[in-house]
Amino acid sequence: MSTDASTSVTRADVCAAAIADAFRDDGEIFASPMGMLPMLGVRLAKLTSNPDLVISDGESLFLAGVPPLFAKADVVEGWIPFRRVFDVVAYGKRHVMMGATQVDRHGNQNISAIGDWSRPKRQLLGSRGAPGNTVNNRTSYWVPKHSTRVFVEAVDIVSGVGPKRAREAGPAAARYNDIHRIVTNLAVLDVKGAGDTVRLLSVHPGVSVDEVRAATGFELEVPADVPTTREPTAEEQVVIREVLDPKGLRFKEVPRPDAQQGGAS
Amino acid sequence: MSKGPRDKRMSIDEVVGELRDGMTIGIGGWGPRRKPMALVRAILRSELKDLTIVSWGGADVGLLARAGKVRKLVFAFVSLDSVPLEPSFQRARQEGTIPEVVELDEGMFQTGLRAAAERLPFLPMRAGLGSDVLVNQPWIRTVESPYADADGAHEELVAVPALHLDVALVHMNRADKHGNATYLGPDPYFDDLFCMAADRAFVSCEQVVDTAGLTVDTPVQRLLLNRMMVSGVVETPHGAHFTTCTPDYERDEKFQRAYAAAAGGSEEDWAAFEQRFLSGDEAAYQAAVAAFAEEGK
Numbered sequence: 033m034s035t036d037a038s039t040s041v042t043r044a045d046v047c048a049a050a051i052a053d054a055f056r057d058d059g060e061i062f063a064s065p066m067g068m069l070p071m072l073g074v075r076l077a078k079l080t081s082n083p084d085l086v087i088s089d090g091e092s093l094f095l096a097g098v099p100p101l102f103a104k105a106d107v108v109e110g111w112i113p114f115r116r117v118f119d120v121v122a123y124g125k126r127h128v129m130m131g132a133t134q135v136d137r138h139g140n141q142n143i144s145a146i147g148d149w150s151r152p153k154r155q156l157l158g159s160r161g162a163p164g165n166t167v168n169n170r171t172s173y174w175v176p177k178h179s180t181r182v183f184v185e186a187v188d189i190v191s192g193v194g195p196k197r198a199r200e201a202g203p204a205a206a207r208y209n210d211i212h213r214i215v216t217n218l219a220v221l222d223v224k225g226a227g228d229t230v231r232l233l234s235v236h237p238g239v240s241v242d243e244v245r246a247a248t249g250f251e252l253e254v255p256a257d258v259p260t261t262r263e264p265t266a267e268e269q270v271v272i273r274e275v276l277d278p279k280g281l282r283f284k285e286v287p288r289p290d291a292q293q294g295g296a297s
Numbered sequence: 298m299s300k301g302p303r304d305k306r307m308s309i310d311e312v313v314g315e316l317r318d319g320m321t322i323g324i325g326g327w328g329p330r331r332k333p334m335a336l337v338r339a340i341l342r343s344e345l346k347d348l349t350i351v352s353w354g355g356a357d358v359g360l361l362a363r364a365g366k367v368r369k370l371v372f373a374f375v376s377l378d379s380v381p382l383e384p385s386f387q388r389a390r391q392e393g394t395i396p397e398v399v400e401l402d403e404g405m406f407q408t409g410l411r412a413a414a415e416r417l418p419f420l421p422m423r424a425g426l427g428s429d430v431l432v433n434q435p436w437i438r439t440v441e442s443p444y445a446d447a448d449g450a451h452e453e454l455v456a457v458p459a460l461h462l463d464v465a466l467v468h469m470n471r472a473d474k475h476g477n478a479t480y481l482g483p484d485p486y487f488d489d490l491f492c493m494a495a496d497r498a499f500v501s502c503e504q505v506v507d508t509a510g511l512t513v514d515t516p517v518q519r520l521l522l523n524r525m526m527v528s529g530v531v532e533t534p535h536g537a538h539f540t541t542c543t544p545d546y547e548r549d550e551k552f553q554r555a556y557a558a559a560a561g562g563s564e565e566d567w568a569a570f571e572q573r574f575l576s577g578d579e580a581a582y583q584a585a586v587a588a589f590a591e592e593g594k
Contacts, residue, residue, distance in 0.1 A: 091484070092483035113483065113485060114327060114486060115407065115487060118403075121424075144400065144429070145390065150398075150433075152391060153391070155387040156382065157381065157382065158354075158374035158375060158376075158400055159400055159402055159403075160373060160402075161403045161424075162428070163405070163425050163427075163428035163430050164402045164403070166428070167423045167427060167428075168423055168424070189429045189433075190428050190429040191429070193427035193428050197427040197428075198426070198427045200427070201427035202452070203446075203448075203450055203453075204426060204454050205426035209427075
Protein backbone atom coordinates (compact mmCIF):
# COMPACT_ATOMS: atom_id res chain seq x y z
CA MET A 33 0.00 0.00 0.00
CA SER A 34 1.47 3.36 -0.97
CA THR A 35 1.66 6.18 1.55
CA ASP A 36 -0.48 8.25 -0.78
CA ALA A 37 -3.36 5.75 -0.80
CA SER A 38 -3.36 5.42 2.99
CA THR A 39 -3.55 9.15 3.68
CA SER A 40 -5.87 10.46 0.96
CA VAL A 41 -9.57 10.60 1.71
CA THR A 42 -11.35 7.54 0.38
CA ARG A 43 -14.93 7.20 -0.80
CA ALA A 44 -15.64 5.00 2.20
CA ASP A 45 -14.52 7.82 4.53
CA VAL A 46 -16.78 10.29 2.71
CA CYS A 47 -19.70 7.87 3.13
CA ALA A 48 -18.93 7.44 6.83
CA ALA A 49 -18.97 11.20 7.37
CA ALA A 50 -22.21 11.56 5.36
CA ILE A 51 -23.82 8.86 7.49
CA ALA A 52 -22.53 10.58 10.65
CA ASP A 53 -24.15 13.79 9.43
CA ALA A 54 -27.49 11.99 9.12
CA PHE A 55 -27.36 11.38 12.90
CA ARG A 56 -25.84 14.75 13.86
CA ASP A 57 -29.05 16.50 14.86
CA ASP A 58 -30.85 13.53 16.40
CA GLY A 59 -30.11 14.35 20.02
CA GLU A 60 -30.45 11.65 22.66
CA ILE A 61 -31.99 8.77 20.72
CA PHE A 62 -31.12 5.15 19.94
CA ALA A 63 -29.09 5.05 16.74
CA SER A 64 -29.65 1.64 15.08
CA PRO A 65 -27.29 1.03 12.17
CA MET A 66 -27.70 -2.06 9.98
CA GLY A 67 -24.48 -2.92 8.15
CA MET A 68 -20.85 -1.94 8.38
CA LEU A 69 -20.72 1.64 7.04
CA PRO A 70 -23.83 2.65 9.01
CA MET A 71 -22.20 1.28 12.19
CA LEU A 72 -19.03 3.21 11.40
CA GLY A 73 -20.94 6.41 10.62
CA VAL A 74 -23.04 6.24 13.78
CA ARG A 75 -19.97 5.69 15.98
CA LEU A 76 -18.21 8.53 14.19
CA ALA A 77 -21.15 10.81 14.97
CA LYS A 78 -21.08 9.74 18.62
CA LEU A 79 -17.37 10.58 18.86
CA THR A 80 -17.76 13.94 17.12
CA SER A 81 -21.01 15.75 16.35
CA ASN A 82 -23.49 13.98 18.66
CA PRO A 83 -22.08 12.45 21.87
CA ASP A 84 -25.62 12.04 23.22
CA LEU A 85 -26.42 9.22 20.79
CA VAL A 86 -27.34 5.89 22.38
CA ILE A 87 -25.60 3.01 20.63
CA SER A 88 -25.70 -0.76 21.00
CA ASP A 89 -23.52 -3.75 20.21
CA GLY A 90 -26.16 -4.84 17.69
CA GLU A 91 -27.01 -7.70 20.00
CA SER A 92 -28.47 -6.80 23.40
CA LEU A 93 -26.31 -4.18 25.13
CA PHE A 94 -26.27 -0.39 25.14
CA LEU A 95 -22.62 0.69 25.04
CA ALA A 96 -21.36 3.60 27.10
CA GLY A 97 -18.06 3.61 25.24
CA VAL A 98 -17.50 3.64 21.49
CA PRO A 99 -15.53 0.53 20.60
CA PRO A 100 -14.05 -0.13 17.16
CA LEU A 101 -16.15 -2.05 14.63
CA PHE A 102 -16.97 -5.55 15.89
CA ALA A 103 -14.84 -5.15 19.04
CA LYS A 104 -16.18 -6.44 22.34
CA ALA A 105 -18.19 -4.08 24.49
CA ASP A 106 -16.28 -2.09 27.08
CA VAL A 107 -18.54 -0.17 29.44
CA VAL A 108 -22.21 -1.13 29.23
CA GLU A 109 -24.99 1.36 29.99
CA GLY A 110 -28.11 -0.64 29.35
CA TRP A 111 -29.93 -3.70 28.12
CA ILE A 112 -31.66 -3.76 24.74
CA PRO A 113 -32.90 -7.26 23.90
CA PHE A 114 -35.21 -7.54 20.89
CA ARG A 115 -38.36 -7.06 22.94
CA ARG A 116 -37.05 -3.71 24.11
CA VAL A 117 -36.04 -2.73 20.60
CA PHE A 118 -39.71 -3.07 19.71
CA ASP A 119 -40.58 -0.93 22.72
CA VAL A 120 -38.21 1.81 21.56
CA VAL A 121 -39.54 1.64 17.99
CA ALA A 122 -43.02 2.41 19.30
CA TYR A 123 -41.63 4.97 21.78
CA GLY A 124 -40.09 6.71 18.80
CA LYS A 125 -36.69 7.75 20.16
CA ARG A 126 -34.82 5.85 17.52
CA HIS A 127 -33.19 6.43 14.16
CA VAL A 128 -32.57 3.30 12.15
CA MET A 129 -30.40 3.14 9.05
CA MET A 130 -31.42 0.05 7.11
CA GLY A 131 -30.20 -1.52 3.92
CA ALA A 132 -32.40 -1.63 0.84
CA THR A 133 -32.50 -4.11 -2.00
CA GLN A 134 -34.78 -1.69 -3.85
CA VAL A 135 -35.76 1.94 -3.29
CA ASP A 136 -38.27 3.65 -5.53
CA ARG A 137 -39.03 7.20 -6.63
CA HIS A 138 -41.29 7.73 -3.63
CA GLY A 139 -38.80 6.40 -1.11
CA ASN A 140 -40.48 3.04 -0.56
CA GLN A 141 -37.99 0.30 0.32
CA ASN A 142 -37.95 -3.44 -0.36
CA ILE A 143 -35.98 -6.09 1.53
CA SER A 144 -38.64 -8.79 1.29
CA ALA A 145 -38.39 -10.43 -2.12
CA ILE A 146 -37.86 -9.70 -5.82
CA GLY A 147 -40.71 -10.42 -8.20
CA ASP A 148 -44.24 -11.45 -7.34
CA TRP A 149 -44.80 -11.86 -3.60
CA SER A 150 -46.90 -15.01 -3.99
CA ARG A 151 -44.04 -16.76 -5.75
CA PRO A 152 -40.94 -14.59 -5.78
CA LYS A 153 -38.22 -14.78 -8.37
CA ARG A 154 -35.77 -14.26 -5.52
CA GLN A 155 -36.73 -14.54 -1.88
CA LEU A 156 -34.79 -12.14 0.34
CA LEU A 157 -34.92 -11.70 4.11
CA GLY A 158 -38.56 -10.84 4.53
CA SER A 159 -39.82 -7.43 5.55
CA ARG A 160 -38.21 -7.64 9.02
CA GLY A 161 -38.95 -4.45 10.96
CA ALA A 162 -39.19 -2.11 7.99
CA PRO A 163 -42.98 -1.65 8.03
CA GLY A 164 -42.94 -0.80 11.74
CA ASN A 165 -39.79 1.30 11.64
CA THR A 166 -41.03 3.57 8.89
CA VAL A 167 -44.32 4.50 10.58
CA ASN A 168 -42.80 4.87 14.06
CA ASN A 169 -39.29 6.28 14.05
CA ARG A 170 -36.83 8.14 11.85
CA THR A 171 -35.52 5.85 9.11
CA SER A 172 -32.61 6.24 6.70
CA TYR A 173 -31.19 3.90 4.09
CA TRP A 174 -27.65 2.91 3.18
CA VAL A 175 -27.02 1.73 -0.37
CA PRO A 176 -23.39 0.62 -0.88
CA LYS A 177 -23.86 0.13 -4.64
CA HIS A 178 -25.95 2.87 -6.20
CA SER A 179 -27.41 1.35 -9.38
CA THR A 180 -30.53 1.08 -11.49
CA ARG A 181 -31.09 -2.34 -9.91
CA VAL A 182 -31.56 -0.71 -6.52
CA PHE A 183 -33.17 2.59 -7.52
CA VAL A 184 -36.26 1.47 -9.42
CA GLU A 185 -39.45 3.21 -10.51
CA ALA A 186 -41.57 1.09 -8.16
CA VAL A 187 -40.37 -1.49 -5.64
CA ASP A 188 -41.69 -5.04 -6.06
CA ILE A 189 -42.80 -5.25 -2.42
CA VAL A 190 -43.20 -2.31 -0.06
CA SER A 191 -41.40 -3.19 3.17
CA GLY A 192 -40.39 0.33 4.25
CA VAL A 193 -43.08 2.96 3.68
CA GLY A 194 -42.24 6.22 1.93
CA PRO A 195 -43.98 9.52 2.79
CA LYS A 196 -46.52 9.42 -0.04
CA ARG A 197 -47.82 5.98 0.82
CA ALA A 198 -47.80 6.85 4.51
CA ARG A 199 -49.93 9.91 3.80
CA GLU A 200 -52.33 7.87 1.69
CA ALA A 201 -52.61 5.31 4.50
CA GLY A 202 -53.91 7.98 6.86
CA PRO A 203 -52.76 10.12 9.78
CA ALA A 204 -51.78 7.15 11.97
CA ALA A 205 -49.25 6.09 9.32
CA ALA A 206 -48.03 9.57 8.39
CA ARG A 207 -47.74 11.03 11.89
CA TYR A 208 -44.29 9.56 12.66
CA ASN A 209 -43.17 8.67 9.13
CA ASP A 210 -39.77 10.32 8.75
CA ILE A 211 -37.56 9.08 5.93
CA HIS A 212 -34.50 11.15 6.64
CA ARG A 213 -31.59 10.32 4.32
CA ILE A 214 -30.51 7.87 1.67
CA VAL A 215 -26.73 7.65 1.65
CA THR A 216 -25.09 5.75 -1.22
CA ASN A 217 -21.57 5.20 -2.48
CA LEU A 218 -22.21 8.02 -4.97
CA ALA A 219 -24.43 10.59 -3.29
CA VAL A 220 -26.69 11.76 -0.48
CA LEU A 221 -30.43 11.96 -1.15
CA ASP A 222 -33.68 12.52 0.70
CA VAL A 223 -37.40 12.10 -0.11
CA LYS A 224 -38.38 15.76 0.04
CA GLY A 225 -38.62 16.33 -3.72
CA ALA A 226 -41.88 17.52 -5.35
CA GLY A 227 -44.71 15.10 -4.54
CA ASP A 228 -42.60 13.30 -1.91
CA THR A 229 -40.02 12.03 -4.37
CA VAL A 230 -36.34 11.21 -4.07
CA ARG A 231 -34.14 14.28 -4.39
CA LEU A 232 -30.41 14.64 -4.83
CA LEU A 233 -28.79 16.54 -1.95
CA SER A 234 -25.11 16.17 -2.80
CA VAL A 235 -22.70 14.14 -4.90
CA HIS A 236 -19.57 12.67 -3.40
CA PRO A 237 -16.21 14.20 -4.43
CA GLY A 238 -15.27 12.93 -7.89
CA VAL A 239 -18.84 11.91 -8.79
CA SER A 240 -20.84 13.83 -11.39
CA VAL A 241 -24.56 14.49 -11.29
CA ASP A 242 -24.89 12.67 -14.60
CA GLU A 243 -23.26 9.61 -13.09
CA VAL A 244 -25.85 9.55 -10.30
CA ARG A 245 -28.68 10.10 -12.80
CA ALA A 246 -27.42 7.22 -14.94
CA ALA A 247 -27.26 4.93 -11.90
CA THR A 248 -30.83 5.80 -10.87
CA GLY A 249 -33.73 4.01 -12.54
CA PHE A 250 -36.26 6.82 -12.15
CA GLU A 251 -36.51 10.56 -12.78
CA LEU A 252 -34.44 11.98 -9.95
CA GLU A 253 -35.15 15.48 -8.68
CA VAL A 254 -31.96 17.46 -9.14
CA PRO A 255 -31.68 21.04 -7.89
CA ALA A 256 -29.99 23.67 -10.05
CA ASP A 257 -26.89 23.65 -7.89
CA VAL A 258 -25.80 20.34 -6.47
CA PRO A 259 -23.17 20.68 -3.76
CA THR A 260 -20.36 18.23 -3.23
CA THR A 261 -20.61 16.02 -0.15
CA ARG A 262 -18.13 17.33 2.40
CA GLU A 263 -14.91 15.49 3.02
CA PRO A 264 -14.32 14.22 6.56
CA THR A 265 -12.34 16.62 8.72
CA ALA A 266 -8.81 15.79 9.82
CA GLU A 267 -10.20 14.78 13.22
CA GLU A 268 -12.81 12.50 11.65
CA GLN A 269 -10.18 10.88 9.45
CA VAL A 270 -8.08 10.06 12.47
CA VAL A 271 -11.10 8.67 14.31
CA ILE A 272 -12.06 6.50 11.34
CA ARG A 273 -8.57 5.21 10.57
CA GLU A 274 -6.98 4.99 13.98
CA VAL A 275 -9.88 4.36 16.33
CA LEU A 276 -12.98 2.85 14.75
CA ASP A 277 -11.73 0.91 11.75
CA PRO A 278 -7.96 0.43 11.80
CA LYS A 279 -8.36 -2.85 9.91
CA GLY A 280 -10.06 -1.13 6.96
CA LEU A 281 -13.20 -3.27 7.14
CA ARG A 282 -15.15 -0.41 5.53
CA PHE A 283 -13.42 -1.09 2.22
CA LYS A 284 -15.29 -4.38 1.96
CA GLU A 285 -18.46 -2.34 1.44
CA VAL A 286 -16.99 0.61 -0.42
CA PRO A 287 -13.73 -0.43 -2.11
CA ARG A 288 -10.73 1.86 -2.39
CA PRO A 289 -10.17 3.49 -5.81
CA ASP A 290 -7.22 1.22 -6.68
CA ALA A 291 -9.37 -1.80 -5.88
CA GLN A 292 -12.21 -0.30 -7.95
CA GLN A 293 -9.91 0.12 -10.95
CA GLY A 294 -8.64 -3.41 -10.56
CA GLY A 295 -12.12 -4.88 -10.31
CA ALA A 296 -14.69 -5.41 -13.02
CA SER A 297 -16.44 -2.23 -11.80
CA MET B 298 -45.68 -35.38 53.48
CA SER B 299 -46.04 -32.59 50.94
CA LYS B 300 -46.71 -33.59 47.39
CA GLY B 301 -44.92 -30.90 45.31
CA PRO B 302 -45.81 -29.97 41.77
CA ARG B 303 -45.78 -32.73 39.18
CA ASP B 304 -42.79 -34.01 37.30
CA LYS B 305 -43.12 -33.02 33.62
CA ARG B 306 -39.99 -34.63 32.25
CA MET B 307 -40.48 -36.31 28.89
CA SER B 308 -38.39 -37.68 26.05
CA ILE B 309 -37.98 -35.95 22.71
CA ASP B 310 -40.15 -38.59 21.06
CA GLU B 311 -42.85 -38.19 23.72
CA VAL B 312 -43.00 -34.46 22.95
CA VAL B 313 -43.38 -35.12 19.23
CA GLY B 314 -45.95 -37.81 20.07
CA GLU B 315 -48.14 -35.02 21.46
CA LEU B 316 -48.19 -33.23 18.09
CA ARG B 317 -50.79 -33.84 15.38
CA ASP B 318 -51.07 -33.18 11.67
CA GLY B 319 -52.34 -29.70 10.92
CA MET B 320 -51.34 -28.18 14.25
CA THR B 321 -50.16 -24.58 14.64
CA ILE B 322 -46.72 -24.72 16.22
CA GLY B 323 -44.79 -21.71 17.47
CA ILE B 324 -41.02 -22.10 17.59
CA GLY B 325 -39.14 -19.87 20.05
CA GLY B 326 -35.71 -18.28 19.81
CA TRP B 327 -34.82 -15.80 17.09
CA GLY B 328 -33.37 -16.49 13.63
CA PRO B 329 -30.27 -18.62 14.29
CA ARG B 330 -30.40 -18.13 18.07
CA ARG B 331 -31.48 -20.53 20.83
CA LYS B 332 -33.85 -22.58 18.69
CA PRO B 333 -35.31 -25.87 19.96
CA MET B 334 -33.50 -27.70 17.18
CA ALA B 335 -33.56 -31.16 18.80
CA LEU B 336 -37.37 -30.96 18.77
CA VAL B 337 -37.35 -29.61 15.21
CA ARG B 338 -35.14 -32.50 14.15
CA ALA B 339 -37.57 -34.92 15.82
CA ILE B 340 -40.42 -33.40 13.77
CA LEU B 341 -38.32 -33.95 10.63
CA ARG B 342 -38.07 -37.66 11.52
CA SER B 343 -41.80 -37.96 12.23
CA GLU B 344 -44.75 -38.55 9.93
CA LEU B 345 -46.25 -35.18 10.90
CA LYS B 346 -47.54 -33.05 8.04
CA ASP B 347 -49.57 -29.95 7.14
CA LEU B 348 -48.15 -27.93 10.01
CA THR B 349 -48.61 -24.20 10.47
CA ILE B 350 -45.26 -22.85 11.66
CA VAL B 351 -45.03 -19.51 13.49
CA SER B 352 -41.42 -18.39 13.85
CA TRP B 353 -38.92 -15.54 13.71
CA GLY B 354 -37.22 -17.94 11.40
CA GLY B 355 -33.84 -19.53 11.00
CA ALA B 356 -32.85 -23.05 10.00
CA ASP B 357 -35.93 -24.35 11.88
CA VAL B 358 -38.09 -22.93 9.12
CA GLY B 359 -35.68 -23.93 6.37
CA LEU B 360 -35.42 -27.54 7.51
CA LEU B 361 -39.16 -28.00 8.05
CA ALA B 362 -39.96 -26.41 4.69
CA ARG B 363 -37.38 -28.55 2.91
CA ALA B 364 -38.89 -31.67 4.50
CA GLY B 365 -42.35 -30.69 3.22
CA LYS B 366 -43.81 -30.37 6.72
CA VAL B 367 -45.13 -26.83 6.34
CA ARG B 368 -48.59 -26.10 4.97
CA LYS B 369 -48.58 -22.55 6.23
CA LEU B 370 -45.76 -20.30 7.41
CA VAL B 371 -46.15 -17.16 9.53
CA PHE B 372 -42.89 -15.20 9.46
CA ALA B 373 -41.30 -11.76 9.46
CA PHE B 374 -37.88 -12.89 8.26
CA VAL B 375 -35.88 -16.06 7.86
CA SER B 376 -32.13 -15.66 8.29
CA LEU B 377 -29.01 -17.40 9.53
CA ASP B 378 -27.33 -14.03 10.33
CA SER B 379 -23.79 -14.88 9.18
CA VAL B 380 -25.49 -16.41 6.14
CA PRO B 381 -28.10 -13.69 5.54
CA LEU B 382 -30.49 -15.65 3.32
CA GLU B 383 -31.69 -19.11 4.41
CA PRO B 384 -31.21 -21.32 1.33
CA SER B 385 -33.93 -23.91 2.07
CA PHE B 386 -36.49 -21.20 2.78
CA GLN B 387 -35.45 -19.30 -0.36
CA ARG B 388 -35.86 -22.42 -2.44
CA ALA B 389 -39.24 -23.23 -0.90
CA ARG B 390 -40.53 -19.73 -1.61
CA GLN B 391 -39.14 -19.59 -5.14
CA GLU B 392 -40.51 -23.04 -5.98
CA GLY B 393 -43.82 -22.27 -4.31
CA THR B 394 -43.75 -25.34 -2.08
CA ILE B 395 -45.21 -23.66 0.99
CA PRO B 396 -48.93 -23.50 0.13
CA GLU B 397 -49.77 -20.56 2.39
CA VAL B 398 -47.51 -17.77 3.59
CA VAL B 399 -48.18 -14.93 6.03
CA GLU B 400 -45.51 -12.23 6.10
CA LEU B 401 -45.67 -9.84 9.04
CA ASP B 402 -43.49 -7.01 10.32
CA GLU B 403 -41.30 -8.47 13.10
CA GLY B 404 -42.88 -6.23 15.73
CA MET B 405 -46.40 -7.18 14.58
CA PHE B 406 -45.37 -10.72 15.27
CA GLN B 407 -44.73 -9.88 18.93
CA THR B 408 -48.02 -8.00 19.12
CA GLY B 409 -49.86 -10.99 17.65
CA LEU B 410 -48.32 -13.33 20.21
CA ARG B 411 -49.14 -10.87 22.97
CA ALA B 412 -52.77 -10.70 21.87
CA ALA B 413 -52.95 -14.49 21.98
CA ALA B 414 -51.20 -14.57 25.36
CA GLU B 415 -53.73 -12.04 26.69
CA ARG B 416 -56.64 -13.96 25.14
CA LEU B 417 -57.57 -10.98 22.98
CA PRO B 418 -58.68 -11.24 19.34
CA PHE B 419 -56.26 -8.49 18.29
CA LEU B 420 -54.14 -5.60 19.52
CA PRO B 421 -53.77 -2.24 17.75
CA MET B 422 -50.47 -1.12 16.27
CA ARG B 423 -49.03 1.26 13.70
CA ALA B 424 -46.73 -1.30 12.06
CA GLY B 425 -48.06 -2.50 8.74
CA LEU B 426 -49.86 0.70 7.77
CA GLY B 427 -48.94 1.76 4.23
CA SER B 428 -46.82 -1.34 3.63
CA ASP B 429 -47.47 -4.41 1.52
CA VAL B 430 -48.02 -6.43 4.70
CA LEU B 431 -51.61 -5.20 4.47
CA VAL B 432 -51.73 -5.66 0.68
CA ASN B 433 -50.46 -9.26 0.67
CA GLN B 434 -52.48 -10.15 3.77
CA PRO B 435 -55.76 -8.38 2.95
CA TRP B 436 -57.49 -10.29 5.76
CA ILE B 437 -55.51 -8.25 8.30
CA ARG B 438 -57.87 -5.40 9.06
CA THR B 439 -57.55 -1.95 10.55
CA VAL B 440 -59.50 -0.56 13.48
CA GLU B 441 -60.55 3.00 14.22
CA SER B 442 -59.56 4.39 17.58
CA PRO B 443 -62.65 5.19 19.67
CA TYR B 444 -60.70 8.09 21.13
CA ALA B 445 -60.12 11.38 19.36
CA ASP B 446 -56.55 12.66 19.16
CA ALA B 447 -55.56 16.28 19.85
CA ASP B 448 -56.83 17.30 16.40
CA GLY B 449 -60.14 15.57 16.93
CA ALA B 450 -59.24 12.80 14.49
CA HIS B 451 -59.67 9.09 15.13
CA GLU B 452 -56.56 7.17 14.13
CA GLU B 453 -56.97 4.10 11.95
CA LEU B 454 -54.58 1.45 13.28
CA VAL B 455 -53.71 -2.10 12.30
CA ALA B 456 -55.71 -4.68 14.27
CA VAL B 457 -52.93 -7.24 14.60
CA PRO B 458 -54.68 -10.61 14.85
CA ALA B 459 -53.85 -12.90 17.75
CA LEU B 460 -51.28 -15.56 16.82
CA HIS B 461 -52.84 -18.36 18.77
CA LEU B 462 -50.71 -21.52 18.93
CA ASP B 463 -51.68 -25.11 19.58
CA VAL B 464 -48.18 -25.82 20.79
CA ALA B 465 -45.06 -23.79 21.58
CA LEU B 466 -41.59 -25.32 21.41
CA VAL B 467 -38.76 -23.39 23.09
CA HIS B 468 -35.21 -24.12 24.21
CA MET B 469 -33.77 -22.79 27.47
CA ASN B 470 -30.44 -23.15 29.23
CA ARG B 471 -31.76 -24.63 32.50
CA ALA B 472 -35.10 -25.94 33.71
CA ASP B 473 -36.39 -27.89 36.66
CA LYS B 474 -38.57 -30.93 36.21
CA HIS B 475 -41.70 -28.85 36.82
CA GLY B 476 -41.12 -26.44 33.93
CA ASN B 477 -39.55 -23.41 35.61
CA ALA B 478 -36.77 -22.33 33.28
CA THR B 479 -33.98 -19.77 32.85
CA TYR B 480 -32.14 -18.30 29.92
CA LEU B 481 -28.48 -17.51 30.64
CA GLY B 482 -27.62 -15.71 27.40
CA PRO B 483 -27.97 -12.07 26.39
CA ASP B 484 -31.60 -12.07 25.29
CA PRO B 485 -34.77 -13.82 26.46
CA TYR B 486 -36.16 -13.44 22.93
CA PHE B 487 -39.93 -14.06 23.22
CA ASP B 488 -40.07 -17.55 24.63
CA ASP B 489 -42.38 -16.59 27.50
CA LEU B 490 -44.82 -15.06 25.01
CA PHE B 491 -44.71 -18.17 22.80
CA CYS B 492 -45.58 -20.31 25.82
CA MET B 493 -48.43 -18.05 26.89
CA ALA B 494 -49.81 -17.82 23.34
CA ALA B 495 -50.04 -21.62 23.18
CA ASP B 496 -52.45 -24.20 24.56
CA ARG B 497 -49.45 -26.29 25.55
CA ALA B 498 -45.74 -25.51 25.70
CA PHE B 499 -42.83 -27.94 25.65
CA VAL B 500 -39.45 -26.76 26.86
CA SER B 501 -36.23 -28.41 25.84
CA CYS B 502 -33.17 -27.42 27.85
CA GLU B 503 -29.46 -27.99 28.12
CA GLN B 504 -29.79 -29.34 31.63
CA VAL B 505 -32.52 -30.19 34.11
CA VAL B 506 -31.50 -29.05 37.59
CA ASP B 507 -33.35 -29.02 40.88
CA THR B 508 -35.45 -25.98 41.58
CA ALA B 509 -32.99 -24.44 44.05
CA GLY B 510 -30.25 -24.83 41.43
CA LEU B 511 -32.02 -22.45 39.04
CA THR B 512 -31.06 -19.41 41.10
CA VAL B 513 -27.74 -20.51 42.63
CA ASP B 514 -25.53 -18.51 40.27
CA THR B 515 -28.25 -16.71 38.39
CA PRO B 516 -30.39 -13.69 39.24
CA VAL B 517 -34.04 -14.58 39.71
CA GLN B 518 -34.93 -12.15 36.89
CA ARG B 519 -33.59 -14.73 34.45
CA LEU B 520 -36.36 -17.16 35.37
CA LEU B 521 -38.33 -16.46 32.21
CA LEU B 522 -40.72 -19.39 32.28
CA ASN B 523 -42.93 -20.39 35.16
CA ARG B 524 -44.21 -23.95 35.36
CA MET B 525 -47.83 -22.83 34.95
CA MET B 526 -46.96 -21.97 31.32
CA VAL B 527 -45.27 -25.32 30.64
CA SER B 528 -46.66 -28.79 29.85
CA GLY B 529 -43.46 -30.75 29.36
CA VAL B 530 -39.71 -30.56 29.92
CA VAL B 531 -37.07 -32.45 28.00
CA GLU B 532 -33.34 -32.41 28.60
CA THR B 533 -31.54 -32.17 25.24
CA PRO B 534 -27.86 -31.31 25.75
CA HIS B 535 -26.61 -29.39 22.72
CA GLY B 536 -30.25 -29.37 21.67
CA ALA B 537 -30.08 -25.89 20.11
CA HIS B 538 -27.21 -26.90 17.82
CA PHE B 539 -26.31 -25.37 15.36
CA THR B 540 -27.90 -22.18 16.67
CA THR B 541 -26.56 -20.19 19.63
CA CYS B 542 -27.17 -21.24 23.19
CA THR B 543 -25.02 -18.68 24.97
CA PRO B 544 -23.20 -19.22 27.35
CA ASP B 545 -23.38 -23.00 26.98
CA TYR B 546 -22.18 -22.72 23.38
CA GLU B 547 -22.17 -20.30 20.47
CA ARG B 548 -23.44 -20.87 16.97
CA ASP B 549 -21.54 -23.61 15.13
CA GLU B 550 -20.48 -21.46 12.18
CA LYS B 551 -18.54 -24.21 10.47
CA PHE B 552 -21.52 -26.53 10.60
CA GLN B 553 -23.87 -23.75 9.53
CA ARG B 554 -21.70 -23.09 6.47
CA ALA B 555 -21.86 -26.79 5.62
CA TYR B 556 -25.64 -26.76 6.07
CA ALA B 557 -26.03 -23.65 3.90
CA ALA B 558 -23.76 -25.05 1.20
CA ALA B 559 -25.70 -28.31 1.09
CA ALA B 560 -29.10 -26.61 1.22
CA GLY B 561 -28.09 -24.18 -1.52
CA GLY B 562 -26.38 -26.86 -3.58
CA SER B 563 -27.57 -29.73 -5.77
CA GLU B 564 -30.09 -32.40 -4.80
CA GLU B 565 -27.11 -34.73 -4.34
CA ASP B 566 -25.42 -32.28 -1.95
CA TRP B 567 -28.56 -32.12 0.14
CA ALA B 568 -29.11 -35.88 0.07
CA ALA B 569 -25.55 -36.40 1.33
CA PHE B 570 -26.06 -33.89 4.15
CA GLU B 571 -29.36 -35.50 5.13
CA GLN B 572 -27.84 -38.96 5.03
CA ARG B 573 -24.92 -37.93 7.18
CA PHE B 574 -26.69 -35.80 9.78
CA LEU B 575 -30.46 -36.22 9.68
CA SER B 576 -31.08 -39.90 9.00
CA GLY B 577 -30.79 -41.06 12.61
CA ASP B 578 -32.06 -40.02 16.02
CA GLU B 579 -30.80 -37.11 18.14
CA ALA B 580 -27.92 -39.14 19.57
CA ALA B 581 -26.83 -40.08 16.05
CA TYR B 582 -27.05 -36.42 15.04
CA GLN B 583 -24.89 -35.31 17.93
CA ALA B 584 -22.36 -38.05 17.18
CA ALA B 585 -22.21 -37.02 13.51
CA VAL B 586 -21.76 -33.38 14.55
CA ALA B 587 -18.92 -34.33 16.91
CA ALA B 588 -17.21 -36.28 14.11
CA PHE B 589 -17.68 -33.32 11.76
CA ALA B 590 -16.10 -30.98 14.32
CA GLU B 591 -13.04 -33.22 14.50
CA GLU B 592 -12.52 -33.00 10.73
CA GLY B 593 -9.81 -30.60 9.68
CA LYS B 594 -8.51 -30.22 13.21
